[in-house]
Amino acid sequence: MPRTWVNAAGRSAGLRQQRLVSLALDLRAAQADVTGGVAKQLDRIATGLDDVLDELREIARGLHPAILADGGLAPALKMLARRSAVPVQLDIQVAGRLPEQVEIAAYYTVSEALTNTAKHARATTAGIQVTAGEGVLRIVVRDDGCGGADFGQGSGLVGLRDRVEALGGQLRLDSPRQTGTTLQIALPFDDRPA
Secondary structure, three states, rough: OOOHHHHHHHHHHHHHHHHHHHHHHHHHHOOOOOHHHHHHHHHHHHHHHHHHHHHHHHHHHHOOOHHHHHHHHOHHHHHHHOOOOOHHHHHOOOOOOOOOHHHHHHHHHHHHHHHHHHHHOOOOOOOOOOOOOOEEEEEEEEEOOOOOOOOOOOOOOHHHHHHHHHHHOOOEOOOOOOOOOOEEEEEEEEOOOO
């Protein structure tokens, strides 16, 4: 598959996913204002949107946006922050490029964390801190939402953990109720000079 097609497909899938998340959030907000048969119909539509989002995530696995492939992790995370449905404060302390598989895992981990924040946390802000040193990329994603996230609720967090652990990394979740959620990710990489 030509690289330009993969990059265009990845970019297209990411934009569609963000648009669908925004539409699903708008629909859920509208549901709060109606009752009866209309509420049931809106619930069926919202469930359908959630299913389409899951399918789109499956299609997009393995594809990544051109900005990540061409510019690296920092510009890609800045793009995610700009497009997030929740305002994001971003602190990136990474100089240069990292191994491709580490950048891809980091990008998708942050993307999924922001999607979860928008869909489930009822947060007003999120923060992302990224540092690299001594052979480890460290990512912290925090929100000020309702908390209560755990690995037993759906496949999103399990998928994040699996992606991180496949690279020998670790993912830690701290999400007490009513105090927000914090994900701490550590991804090892070889930073020895060639």
